[in-house]
Amino acid sequence: MENLKKIEQYLRGELEEDDLWEFKRTLETDPQLASDLRSYIELKKMMVQTKKIDMMEKLQTIHENEQKKRRFLGLPVYSAVAAALLLLAAVGGGILLMQSGNQQQKLFEQYYTSESGSFALRSGNSTIDQPVMQGLQFYESGDYTSAVKMFNMSSENLMSKLYRGLSFVELADYNSAILDFQAIIDHNDNLFVDQAQWYLALCYLRTNQSDKANEQLNNISSGRSIYKTKAQKILKELEDK
């Protein structure tokens, strides 16, 4: 793929007459260049299909989670017994791992506090969609299942995404919460990124995904987030153990 620069210049119409002539001539005689040009054009076409790519990512996560569940639940009895024996044999290392998992879950319990929806409720009655308003009311009253249903009706709304994510946390559906928080971060240009990053890090802690939790906490610590100090404290506690 040595031709990328030329291909980009060609497609942007930046090649001078001589270079353009040379490029087109080479295109006829060099199958590699022709193939690279085609792949590049296809790639560009694919890259703008963000909606489908987002959907594929969501489906992939759902599929992988289901596969994991199935692998675990589908273990035959003898395999389960063997697994249990292996677990016992590896009890020393296992305890260490469990301690690490427990520690992360404890950190989650220590640092997670329910976000109030009342500020959002009071702040913008005229601009917030009706389903989001109703969702916030359900959220405030602690009826998280109904809140999720309402937020689903306005799922592109970022405030709706944030509070749906928080509702999922309250319902202990951390994987769904992760998807919502990640979507807010990916969107980037909004007021909820700080909160999304913080709760995403906590969800990773709660689900024992230490690498991802560390990455998020480091992102928060190195920025100007209001959760910076808390993130630094958690990182220190993780390091000290």
Added chain:
Amino acid sequence: MLEYTDKEIIQGIIQQDENVLRFMYTEYFSSVKKMVRKYGGSNDDAWDLFQDSMSTLIDILEIKGESFHVSSSFKTFFVELSKRIWMKSFRNVDNKLVFNSEIVDEAIDFSEEMAADLYFENALLRAYFRNLKLLKPSCRKILRLLENERPSEVILNRMKLSSTQSVYNKKRACIKKLITLINEDPLYKNLIKHGKP
């Protein structure tokens, strides 16, 4: 698991609602898998087909809008659509296999050529997506930012790069790697070799 009406499913797909996607996966994928296995395919084939069918559904809904409706149940429609794509694909060339395409034909009303275009583009997109996943996280991140047409300054900050030139270099290196991977992908090669179904 929440139940959804056909209309809620259609809206959920348009809005990319994860709960609706999870519902479709849970309720529909097993039927697609059963159908594919019946025609000699594997579980992996079924998963590929499920993704292609979902992408095609997005295309259909984009063209038809929220007013799109099916006369059968949505699940029947989806499984028939999957079957149609399966039969059109080069994974299965047994001419003796027949299926009832009326359910799909009636609902989408696309010409054969248009349908073939959609199936082909969606298979290409899957090849792109699966190779995208093979890239390093930093490359995936920069390409996702590019997909969303973020300006270089935003990418520079998000990726903690030092200059717009380094954004450009990084972007180019990632695209180069991705094209190399795609060119070596058997699915992509197969699609390019055979063209549209």
